[in-house]
Amino acid sequence: MLVLYLASLMVTSAFYAAALTPFKNNPSFMALMLILPSLAGIAAMVWSVVIRQRASVFFVVTFSAVTVIIASLVMLLIPKFWATVRDTANQASPAQNAKNKWMATVIGLIGTVWGTALSAMFPMLLLIKTYPWPADRYELYKFAGICVTVSGLSLLPAAAFYICKDGLWPRTRYTLGGMMLVVASALYFAPATIPKVVDQAAKIIGIKSLEVSSYIIKDTYAAEDFDSRWGEVRTLRGYPVVEAFPLFTLGDLLLLCPKSLAPTELLDWPVVTRACLLLDAKTTKPMPEKTVKASKT
Structure with missing residues (x-):
C-alpha cells in the first residue's frame, strides 16, 4: 500500500x-x-x-x-x-x-x-x-x-x-x-x-504467513490443552498435531494461530490473537503432506 x-x-x-x-x-x-x-x-x-x-x-x-x-x-x-x-x-x-x-x-x-x-x-x-x-x-x-x-x-x-x-x-x-x-x-x-x-511489509520480508498447514508441537502442550478454536487435534508419537498457520516468525519465536483465524480482518487481530500460541520455532515443525494414492480397480 x-x-x-x-x-x-x-x-x-x-x-x-x-x-x-x-x-x-x-x-x-x-x-x-x-x-x-x-x-x-x-x-x-x-x-x-x-x-x-x-x-x-x-x-x-x-x-x-x-x-x-x-x-x-x-x-x-x-x-x-x-x-x-x-x-x-x-x-x-x-x-x-x-x-x-x-x-x-x-x-x-x-x-x-x-x-x-x-x-x-x-x-x-x-x-x-x-x-x-x-x-x-x-x-x-x-x-x-x-x-x-x-x-x-x-x-x-x-x-x-x-x-x-x-x-x-x-x-x-x-x-x-x-x-x-x-x-x-x-x-x-x-x-x-x-x-x-506494517502488515504488508511483514508479508513481503517473509516473517508473516497465512498458509495453513499441519504442525506438530514438541513442547509442553498436550492435545487436551487446545480448545474448540483449534478444531480437531490429533496426537502423533505423543505430541499434538494441529491445523494452523504461523502468523509471525522472528528468529526462534513463532506465533502459531489456529486455522479458524485465517480469514480474520486486520483490525480484529488484537482481540483474536489471544487464541494463538507463542512457541519455540525449534520445537514446532510443519508436517509433510501425504499424497493419497488412487486405489486400483
Whole structure:
C-alpha cells in the first residue's frame, strides 16, 4: 500500500511537471497558480464521492473535468497569468497563427491539470478505505475537508521543485521533504494505514504467513490443552498435531494461530490473537503432506 501511495505521488508529480514544463520563463509563478485549478478538480471529485456518494464514475470524472476547465478559464482573467500563457504560446511554434497556438497551449494546460487532479485522488481512496465513515452531516463535511487537504498535499513535492529557485540539489531536497510531509500527513489523518503498512511489509520480508498447514508441537502442550478454536487435534508419537498457520516468525519465536483465524480482518487481530500460541520455532515443525494414492480397480 505504501509503495502504491508513493507511486501515485510520482504520477501526480509527473502530470504537474508536464503542466509546468512549457512555462520555462516563469515556472515558480505558474507552480503556485496551477495549484488552484488542480485543487478545484480535486474538490469536485471529493464532493462527488464523499458528499453525493452515489455518483457514477463517469459523473465523477466529467464533473471534475468541467470544474478544472471553468477554474482554468477564470485563472486567465488574472493579467499576469494570461500574459504568461500568451508568451508561452507565442514561443511554442512561430509558424502557427496566434489563435491556434493559444488554443493548443490552453488545451494542453487544462488536460495536464486535470490529469494532476485525477492522479491526486489515491490519498482520498486510502482515507475512505481506512477512515471510520462519518455518522452525521457535520462529520461528513469534516471528512470531505480532510480528503481535499490530503489529496491537495500530494501536489506539494512537484510544486516545491518548481517554486524553489536554488540549484538542483536544494530543489531535490525540498521535493523529497515535500514527499515525506505528504506521507506523514496521510498517516496522521488515517492512522489505520500504519498497521496495514506494517502488515504488508511483514508479508513481503517473509516473517508473516497465512498458509495453513499441519504442525506438530514438541513442547509442553498436550492435545487436551487446545480448545474448540483449534478444531480437531490429533496426537502423533505423543505430541499434538494441529491445523494452523504461523502468523509471525522472528528468529526462534513463532506465533502459531489456529486455522479458524485465517480469514480474520486486520483490525480484529488484537482481540483474536489471544487464541494463538507463542512457541519455540525449534520445537514446532510443519508436517509433510501425504499424497493419497488412487486405489486400483
